[in-house]
Amino acid sequence: xxxxxxxxxxxxxxxxxxxxxxxxxxxxxxxxxxxxxxxxxxxxxxxxxxxxxxxxxxxxxxxxxxxxxxxxxxxxxxxxxxxxxxxxxxxxxxxxxxxxxxxxxxxxxxxxxxxxxxxxxxxxxxxxxxxxxxxxxxxxxxxxxxxxxxxxxxxxxxxxxxxxxxxxxxxxxxxxxxxxxxxxxxxxxxxxxxxxxxxxxxxxxxxxxxxxxxxxxxxxxxxxxxxxxxxxxxxxxxxxxxxxxxxxxxxxxxxxxxxxxxxxxxxxxxxxxxxxxxxxxxxxxxxxxxxxxxxxxxxxxxxxxxxxxxxxxxxxxxxxxxxxxxxxxxxxxxxxxxxxxxxxxxxxxxxxxxxxxxxxxxxxxxxxxxxxxxxxxxxxxxxxxxxxxx
Amino acid sequence: xxxxxxxxxxxxxxxxxxxxxxxxxxxxxxxxxxxxxxxxxxxxxxxxxxxxxxxxxxxxxxxxxxxxxxxxxxxxxxxxxxxxxxxxxxxxxxxxxxxxxxxxxxxxxxxxxxxxxxxxxxxxxxxxxxxxxxxxxxxxxxxxxxxxxxxxxxxxxxxxxxxxxxxxxxxxxxxxxxxxxxxxxxxxxxxxxxxxxxxxxxxxxxxxxxxxxxxxxxxxxxxxxxxxxxxxxxxxxxxxxxxxxxxxxxxxxxxxxxxxxxxxxxxxxxxxxxxxxxxxxxxxxxxxxxxxxxxxxxxxxxxxxxxxxxxxxxxxxxxxxxxxxxxxxxxxxxxxxxxxxxxxxxxxxxxxxxxxxxxxxxxxxxxxxxxxxxxxxxxxxxxxxxxxxx
Numbered sequence: 001x002x003x004x005x006x007x008x009x010x011x012x013x014x015x016x017x018x019x020x021x022x023x024x025x026x027x028x029x030x031x032x033x034x035x036x037x038x039x040x041x042x043x044x045x046x047x048x049x050x051x052x053x054x055x056x057x058x059x060x061x062x063x064x065x066x067x068x069x070x071x072x073x074x075x076x077x078x079x080x081x082x083x084x085x086x087x088x089x090x091x092x093x094x095x096x097x098x099x100x101x102x103x104x105x106x107x108x109x110x111x112x113x114x115x116x117x118x119x120x121x122x123x124x125x126x127x128x129x130x131x132x133x134x135x136x137x138x139x140x141x142x143x144x145x146x147x148x149x150x151x152x153x154x155x156x157x158x159x160x161x162x163x164x165x166x167x168x169x170x171x172x173x174x175x176x177x178x179x180x181x182x183x184x185x186x187x188x189x190x191x192x193x194x195x196x197x198x199x200x201x202x203x204x205x206x207x208x209x210x211x212x213x214x215x216x217x218x219x220x221x222x223x224x225x226x227x228x229x230x231x232x233x234x235x236x237x238x239x240x241x242x243x244x245x246x247x248x249x250x251x252x253x254x255x256x257x258x259x260x261x262x263x264x265x266x267x268x269x270x271x272x273x274x275x276x277x278x279x280x281x282x283x284x285x286x287x288x289x290x291x292x293x294x295x296x297x298x299x300x301x302x303x304x305x306x307x308x309x310x311x312x313x314x315x316x317x318x319x320x321x322x323x324x325x326x327x328x329x330x331x332x333x334x335x336x337x338x339x340x341x342x343x344x345x346x347x348x349x350x351x352x353x354x355x356x357x358x359x360x361x362x363x364x365x366x367x368x369x370x371x372x373x374x375x376x377x378x379x380x381x382x383x384x385x386x387x388x389x390x
Numbered sequence: 391x392x393x394x395x396x397x398x399x400x401x402x403x404x405x406x407x408x409x410x411x412x413x414x415x416x417x418x419x420x421x422x423x424x425x426x427x428x429x430x431x432x433x434x435x436x437x438x439x440x441x442x443x444x445x446x447x448x449x450x451x452x453x454x455x456x457x458x459x460x461x462x463x464x465x466x467x468x469x470x471x472x473x474x475x476x477x478x479x480x481x482x483x484x485x486x487x488x489x490x491x492x493x494x495x496x497x498x499x500x501x502x503x504x505x506x507x508x509x510x511x512x513x514x515x516x517x518x519x520x521x522x523x524x525x526x527x528x529x530x531x532x533x534x535x536x537x538x539x540x541x542x543x544x545x546x547x548x549x550x551x552x553x554x555x556x557x558x559x560x561x562x563x564x565x566x567x568x569x570x571x572x573x574x575x576x577x578x579x580x581x582x583x584x585x586x587x588x589x590x591x592x593x594x595x596x597x598x599x600x601x602x603x604x605x606x607x608x609x610x611x612x613x614x615x616x617x618x619x620x621x622x623x624x625x626x627x628x629x630x631x632x633x634x635x636x637x638x639x640x641x642x643x644x645x646x647x648x649x650x651x652x653x654x655x656x657x658x659x660x661x662x663x664x665x666x667x668x669x670x671x672x673x674x675x676x677x678x679x680x681x682x683x684x685x686x687x688x689x690x691x692x693x694x695x696x697x698x699x700x701x702x703x704x705x706x707x708x709x710x711x712x713x714x715x716x717x718x719x720x721x722x723x724x725x726x727x728x729x730x731x732x733x734x735x736x737x738x739x740x741x742x743x744x745x746x747x748x749x750x751x752x753x754x755x756x757x758x759x760x761x762x763x764x765x766x767x768x769x770x771x772x773x774x775x776x777x778x779x780x
Contacts, residue, residue, distance in 0.1 A: 001391070001492065001493050049634075054451070054452055055445075055451065059524060060520070060524050060637075061444070061445065061520035061521075062444055062473065062475035062520045062521025062522070062763075062764065063473075063474060063475045063521055063637050063763055063764050063767040063768060064473070065473075065474065065634070065768075066474070066634040066635070066636075066637050066763075066767040066768050067523075067524075067637045067767070069634065070634070070635070070636045070637065070641075074634070075634075075635065075636075076633045076634065076635065076649065076650070076653045077633070077634060078484075078632035078633055078634060078654075078768070078770075079474075079634035079768060080472050080473075080474055080481050080484075080485070080632075080768070081472065081473045081474065082470050082471065082472050082473075083452065083453075083454070083455075083470075083471045083472075083473060084453060084455065084456070084469075084470055084471065085452035085453045091470050094468075094470075095470070095485060095488075097492075098485075098488045098489055098492040098494060099488055099492075100492075101491075101492035101493065101494070102391065102487075102488040102489075102490075102491035102492040103391050103491065104488060104491070104630075130450070130451035130452045131451075131452025131453055132452070133457075134449060134450050134457075240494075242468035242470075243466045243467070243468055244439075244455070244456040244459065244460070244464070244465075244466065244467060244468060244469035245456070245460070245465065245466065246456075246460045246465075247450075247453050247456050247457045247460065251460075259466065260466070263466045264468075373452075373453055373456075374452065374453050377453040377456040377457070378453060378455075378456050378468070378469060378470070380468075
């Protein structure tokens, strides 16, 4: 079974680009990924393509993968869309890894793209809502903020954590995103800003919620057999884990943990042969501030209920033992659904190859990316390892 | 690299079931697949799930894979939706094969489901249309019938074929479908019926077009390492090939051939180590009658322009050298988008295991399934081989 390596990764700025074509966004991310590869590579090298999207904002609901890959010059290459709501981009990378490991492809493009802002009035809210459970969440008027607010209420009730802790997630991630030229909300905020913000869905306020973004991201993967043709910097996909769970929150075992994340993390660690203590950084799915605290626990960074302590002690700050969301996370970098999970791997690749600019960590070896669909209906986790050049 | 085997396959009846839940349809197909397996198997054996759907009729656009797999008792199992328009179900099976070949899973469920008829007025037409190229086909008012009518016009103009030949496709496939208890339009028709029908999009008449169907299909695959636990009847996925092309017909090289089908077929034959002459039967994507003639040529059953001759000479009749669409094809069996490609493999499995009832062919060894997305934006081809029990 050949190993899969990431040899290039790039993305557009995440932001509000209602006039932008989804094709143009995808092409910009693809070009950025191509340019990031050390050696020469072009569309002709790609054997397989996988694209994550909820549906490019409704502009091309069917055949949306071939529609974007034809635009970057991939012809005759198998091109498939995968969708697992907000985890579509992460699952696209997972399928790309499988394509390599199955021996069917040597070089694979995994990408994600979404246009969310080109809608009138409340349409964006509805479009996001299609990833919620239909009958008992969406059709009863529960938005995603509402679902995560229920998780936050249960968490704050059960554990020693406060809404100020939720605001601390925002403060940390905005501080990181302010250093990321690709971030949607690229400004720092104070704890007062993040605490005194208007309520969205109690106990979540505006600073506890990620923005609705447009954007695209792309990752180029190569098998161990050919990786040397493209780069000497070996960023290996050491572990991949995925799991699903019931789509509706009320049907799940817990409101204060996401079982699919636990399973996905366990599987990824096992495949990689490492544990949370080996990680040098992580990108986790902080669509709402509560989700970051829960992710710490689901991924074994700390025990259940200890997420806020980890945050308060600065462990997940850039200077801490396990920096989380150096990119700014979904909260500050942004959340263009299908592009989000792929975009996490762009940050991880940049960190591992020393290209994270002002956000660069000191010589990291292991990084993790954690991408959640809906409120936990599906999760995918990747563990990347920078190998010494061989 | 472990081989992938189909150990079970089943489907619902295809038809018009506007009141039916997509979950119930999927569960019925899953149960039929489970019951078709020789040995004991249940949801707990499944390591991975892949579901093809255009969006279950809009009822659950996001997380539609976990939404149906949770309903059949798959928990914690990675569940991913794949979409390539009308080829979603075939691409789901391809991803399942990759999961096995990559070593990540031993038993995989690949399924497809669609509800198309639960819409008012022209909504079904629009919903189908989302798989067409958006700007130059769908938004200019070109339906799928219109796109295939352009292909038919070009074909009839270029080659020695007539609209009567198109009608012969319908006659053959309806004769087959009349023997299929799962078929949507399960009645025979005469050449006069199929010739004197009202025009849909000139030169295509009503009998040259497949129906809009609801339904689900499911296939259970196992790796060579564990297949013996489930069955002694070895139906191996000997070859898989896939390719994409430009989504819009006008952007493609030819109106009389589908390049993605040629490429996908070539790749599947190469992997299987067989050619068209070795096949004992094929299920091809006859969404419109012209598509079946073009498929004969793209898949190497005959030279370009010879498709009608093959049909007229009865080569593709059940008693001919290469029976095509013994299930009734999309034309008679029906076309519930996401379920169609998976359903083709149900027929192939039934033929290879001697369970095709009145449609049973005499001891077939090799069967092919050919599933096209849109008007040729993506194609996937599988070659199955029945191995002697070992």
